[in-house]
Amino acid sequence: MNFEVIIGIEIHCELKTTTKMFSGAPVTFGQAPNSAVNEIDLAHPGTLPCVNKEAVRKALLACYACHCEIDTLVRFDRKNYYYSDLPKGYQITQQFHPIGSHGYITLSTGKKVRLNRIHMEEDTAKQFHLSDKTEMDFNRAGVPLVEIVSEPDLRSSAEAIDYVNQLREILEYLDVSDAKMEEGSIRCDINISLRPYGYDGFGTKVEIKNLNSLANIERAIEFESERQSELYLRGKSVIQETRRFDEASRTTKSMRTKETALDYKYFPEPNIFPIRLSEKWLKEIQDNMPESAKAKRERFVGLGLSETDAAILVSQRPLAAFFEETIQYTDQIKAVANWLLVDTLGYCNKENLPVADLKLKPKALADLIDLIQNKTISSKQAKEVFAQLLEGRDAGEVVKSKGMTQVSDAGFIQSLIDEVLAENPQLIADYRAGKDRSLGFVVGQVMKKSQGKANPALTSDLAKKALSGQ
Amino acid sequence: MNKRVQDKWTMEDIEAAIRHMHQSHEKLNHVVTFVDPRKQLLDVAEGPFHQVPIALKDNVNTKGILTTASSKILSDYVPVYDATITKKLREAGAVVIAKTSLDELGMGGTNLSAATGPVLNPYDLSRISGGSSGGSAVAVASGDVPFAIGSDTGDSVRKPASFCGITGTKPTYGRISRYGIIPYASSLDHVAFFTRNVKDAAIGLGVLAGRDDHDMTSSFLPVDDYENYDANIEGKVFGVLKSVTDYIEDARVLALFDQLLDKLKAKGAIIKEVEIPYNLMKAVWSTYNILSNCEATANHSNLDGLRFGVGVSGESVEEVMTKSRTQGLSFYIRRRFVTGSYGLLQENQEKLFKKAQRVRRLIVEAYRQCFEAADVVLAPASGRIATKLSGSDSDPMSDESLIVENWLVLGNFSGYPSVTLPMGFVDECPIGVNLNTLPFTEKQLFGYCAAVEEVTGYADMVKEVGKDEL
Numbered sequence: 021m022n023f024e025v026i027i028g029i030e031i032h033c034e035l036k037t038t039t040k041m042f043s044g045a046p047v048t049f050g051q052a053p054n055s056a057v058n059e060i061d062l063a064h065p066g067t068l069p070c071v072n073k074e075a076v077r078k079a080l081l082a083c084y085a086c087h088c089e090i091d092t093l094v095r096f097d098r099k100n101y102y103y104s105d106l107p108k109g110y111q112i113t114q115q116f117h118p119i120g121s122h123g124y125i126t127l128s129t130g131k132k133v134r135l136n137r138i139h140m141e142e143d144t145a146k147q148f149h150l151s152d153k154t155e156m157d158f159n160r161a162g163v164p165l166v167e168i169v170s171e172p173d174l175r176s177s178a179e180a181i182d183y184v185n186q187l188r189e190i191l192e193y194l195d196v197s198d199a200k201m202e203e204g205s206i207r208c209d210i211n212i213s214l215r216p217y218g219y220d221g222f223g224t225k226v227e228i229k230n231l232n233s234l235a236n237i238e239r240a241i242e243f244e245s246e247r248q249s250e251l252y253l254r255g256k257s258v259i260q261e262t263r264r265f266d267e268a269s270r271t272t273k274s275m276r277t278k279e280t281a282l283d284y285k286y287f288p289e290p291n292i293f294p295i296r297l298s299e300k301w302l303k304e305i306q307d308n309m310p311e312s313a314k315a316k317r318e319r320f321v322g323l324g325l326s327e328t329d330a331a332i333l334v335s336q337r338p339l340a341a342f343f344e345e346t347i348q349y350t351d352q353i354k355a356v357a358n359w360l361l362v363d364t365l366g367y368c369n370k371e372n373l374p375v376a377d378l379k380l381k382p383k384a385l386a387d388l389i390d391l392i393q394n395k396t397i398s399s400k401q402a403k404e405v406f407a408q409l410l411e412g413r414d415a416g417e418v419v420k421s422k423g424m425t426q427v428s429d430a431g432f433i434q435s436l437i438d439e440v441l442a443e444n445p446q447l448i449a450d451y452r453a454g455k456d457r458s459l460g461f462v463v464g465q466v467m468k469k470s471q472g473k474a475n476p477a478l479t480s481d482l483a484k485k486a487l488s489g490q
Numbered sequence: 491m492n493k494r495v496q497d498k499w500t501m502e503d504i505e506a507a508i509r510h511m512h513q514s515h516e517k518l519n520h521v522v523t524f525v526d527p528r529k530q531l532l533d534v535a536e537g538p539f540h541q542v543p544i545a546l547k548d549n550v551n552t553k554g555i556l557t558t559a560s561s562k563i564l565s566d567y568v569p570v571y572d573a574t575i576t577k578k579l580r581e582a583g584a585v586v587i588a589k590t591s592l593d594e595l596g597m598g599g600t601n602l603s604a605a606t607g608p609v610l611n612p613y614d615l616s617r618i619s620g621g622s623s624g625g626s627a628v629a630v631a632s633g634d635v636p637f638a639i640g641s642d643t644g645d646s647v648r649k650p651a652s653f654c655g656i657t658g659t660k661p662t663y664g665r666i667s668r669y670g671i672i673p674y675a676s677s678l679d680h681v682a683f684f685t686r687n688v689k690d691a692a693i694g695l696g697v698l699a700g701r702d703d704h705d706m707t708s709s710f711l712p713v714d715d716y717e718n719y720d721a722n723i724e725g726k727v728f729g730v731l732k733s734v735t736d737y738i739e740d741a742r743v744l745a746l747f748d749q750l751l752d753k754l755k756a757k758g759a760i761i762k763e764v765e766i767p768y769n770l771m772k773a774v775w776s777t778y779n780i781l782s783n784c785e786a787t788a789n790h791s792n793l794d795g796l797r798f799g800v801g802v803s804g805e806s807v808e809e810v811m812t813k814s815r816t817q818g819l820s821f822y823i824r825r826r827f828v829t830g831s832y833g834l835l836q837e838n839q840e841k842l843f844k845k846a847q848r849v850r851r852l853i854v855e856a857y858r859q860c861f862e863a864a865d866v867v868l869a870p871a872s873g874r875i876a877t878k879l880s881g882s883d884s885d886p887m888s889d890e891s892l893i894v895e896n897w898l899v900l901g902n903f904s905g906y907p908s909v910t911l912p913m914g915f916v917d918e919c920p921i922g923v924n925l926n927t928l929p930f931t932e933k934q935l936f937g938y939c940a941a942v943e944e945v946t947g948y949a950d951m952v953k954e955v956g957k958d959e960l
Binding site for chain 1: 549551557559564567569570571573668669670671672673675676677703704705706707784785787788790791792793794796797798807808811831834835836839843
């Protein structure tokens with residue numbers, strides 16, 4: 021590549037609230053179309069917006085976590101354009117006074133990516149274009165969003181993906197959003213331009229709309245930088261335009277150029293007076309910030325876990341939460357991590373099951389680990405019990421119903437050894453003649469007679485003594 | 491019928507009111523929909539409006555009852571929800587018997603642009619009722635009902651009140667919820683209403699006023715006991731708005747006003763002159779024209795024929811929207827939207843929309859200063875009686891047209907409370923006087939109005955137009 025790639029990202033993130041940004045209709049995912057709408061979402065004549073305080077709180081959490089300056093006077097504006105997915109014919113957004121500005125995100129490399137702004141707005145309806153008609157689902161209309169706009173600080177598709185991942189982790193851990201690209205709760209627009217290395221200015225930028233996966237972000241950036249590079253090398257210029265990523269051809273296609281760009285005729289929303297946020301409320305929010313992923317990883321390492329284990333646990337919020345709940349019930353912290361990272365994740369991967377959907381209960385896992393620790397069951401039995409716990413059962417109940425309690429009664433084990441030796445009198449002679457196999461045979465027979473319940477270590481000790489005549 | 495809200499009403503009275511209204515409608519054409527009250531009569535609440543028949547302007551949403559805003563595009567619109575004031579009036583015992591005509595979407599001052607045709611003035615059938623709340627004004631003036639809701643964005647209740655010889659009350663912005671009123675311009679729209687006396691107006695405001703969580707611009711201030719106003723004006727300063735009276739051309743109107751001032755003086759009032767700079771008064775109309783149309787064009791972008799209202803079929807969603815709007819909205823409305831859009835275009839905002847907002851602030855500040863010298867500011871509500879249906883030959887750019895016929899907009903720019911009540915007759919047609927006070931001082935304002943009513947003797951005027959009279 022002859023050019024430096026300059027990338028800025030705009031992310032639309034759906035906030036996890038129970039009701040919509042400006043109406044009392046519920047926020048849902050995967051419900052029947054048009055089942056979560058009211059007259060406000062449908063922009064019936066005479067309806068008025070009412071700001072969702074919880075959405076503002078979540079937006080503030082995002083702002084604080086991204087080190088933004090807060091505008092404590094919350095104001096909204098109208099963005100006017102006619103489109104069938106926009107019921108009012110305008111979107112209520114924060115064009116002139118975003119709630120947060122001048123923040124930053126730290127990439128895994130330590131590089132800081134500056135944020136231009138974080139602002140609140142409302143989502144549009146979903147459209148389904150069929151061959152002969154367009155179907156509309158207004159469930160998404162009015163869902164609270166924050167738009168997070170970076171400065172053009174990213175230089176490669178790898179950095180872009182890192183940025184999205186960092187942001188996703190922050191939003192997920194704040195419980196601000198589900199932050200799931202696959203469900204559309206996070207959507208990306210990429211601004212991309214090229215410039216010769218060493219040049220300070222910027223080339224003409226192209227915006228690529230609505231990228232819905234990390235893979236597509238990567239492909240779109242790769243394709244687009246190649247396309248622009250080729251244009252420059254052939255002595256042509258890049259035109260400022262909005263393009264979309266076409267999944268089928270894995271290319272970007274022009275949607276509209278600067279000449280045909282819309283004038284959104286922004287003006288202040290007259291139906292919402294400016295809202296002054298109280299110092300007290302802001303402090304309350306700051307004082308109750310959920311723990312960030314980074315802080316959680318550090319805390320897990322402090323508990324004695326390796327960096328890698330801590331990182332894997334934190335990589336999925338439900339997994340980290342499972343870990344934390346489990347260690348409420350047992351002090352075997354490393355064992356909990358092992359069971360989660362090896363057996364539990366293994367099961368999830370095999371069954372293609374999200375951790376959040378596990379039937380396994382943290383208390384059951386903790387009990388299992390304690391039963392192994394106090395030698396009530398063997399580690400071999402534990403695997404069998406674990407399979408039952410995955411069905412949602414309790415550890416104690418499984419162990420009991422299977423009659424798995426390990427026997428450590430020396431007298432009882434001794435009586436079984438005596439039985440075995442009486443049945444096989446030559447064993448003592450063999451053992452004394454140096455045949456070690458005899459010990460194994462005795463232990464095996466005792467396990468058989470006890471139906472596997474005899475404590476193997478104790479059995480071995482006692483058998484050794486009996487054979488050697490001590 | 492000249493029964494008042496404050497009187498006792500029976501079921502027979504309601505029936506009589508309905509019959510009366512059918513008869514006057516034949517002459518005046520002021521009703522869009524006669525509401526069958528049977529369902530309401532099953533459950534009439536006790537309260538200040540117990541069994542009082544009322545009319546609502548047809549831009550007030552009534553669940554299950556056609557609400558057209560006198561526009562073709564909403565000619566089949568049946569709301570799924572009630573406006574807040576519809577609920578409040580029902581909870582106070584009122585029975586809605588009609589939805590009344592207005593200038594299309596509330597945008598006009600003549601009531602000539604209603605989809606159902608012009609509304610006639612009961613005092614002279616060759617003259618206009620005034621608008622945009624002409625249907626409601628006429629319903630009260632002709633003796634159908636003692637109370638009717640209107641809305642006032644420029645002077646849409648206070649001007650027709652003047653032309654129809656009744657009381658028109660526009661309280662402070664935010665005093666009455668706008669939720670469920672089909673809007674015109676959000677920052678200027680007020681719920682306002684007609685009565686035939688001041689006491690009824692005070693009772694009405696007591697029912698309608700109050701915070702509504704559905705309207706974020708509604709006030710949290712407690713609702714006054716408006717009925718206990720004090721009509722003693724001794725020592726009160728009545729500020730005559732010289733900036734208006736100077737430009738009234740009809741000497742008969744000025745004579746009526748001077749007589750009124752003399753009578754008020756005799757009651758102990760102190761008469762002073764107050765002024766607003768001429769250049770600001772001359773800018774009122776153009777400032778209003780820009781602001782109201784800019785807000786209106788956005789407010790009515792929801793009228794696209796897709797989710798409600800009259801949709802015209804087309805090859806694409808875009809075509810449905812374009813055709814529905816072109817065919818469903820009259821030329822004058824579309825012209826207003828073009829004006830508004832032009833004012834909002836990025837390249838024009840600074841010199842049109844934003845400039846108009848700044849001028850609005852200057853005008854309001856000058857208006858506020860008038861109240862430093864006066865307890866109440868007053869002037870004739872209009873320089874002339876209702877014009878002929880065929881139109882007026884006055885120069886639209888004269889000082890009288892620009893200043894005298896638009897000064898009531900000061901009440902919308904400022905949001906200050908404002909009441910028109912009858913002052914006398916010219917050519918056997920009524921003309922009103924308009925009184926104004928500072929925000930949320932409606933109780934005091936009603937006191938000044940009661941004093942005016944007392945000295946003019948024009949309370950409870952009815953102009954019957956039934957078959958017997960004609």
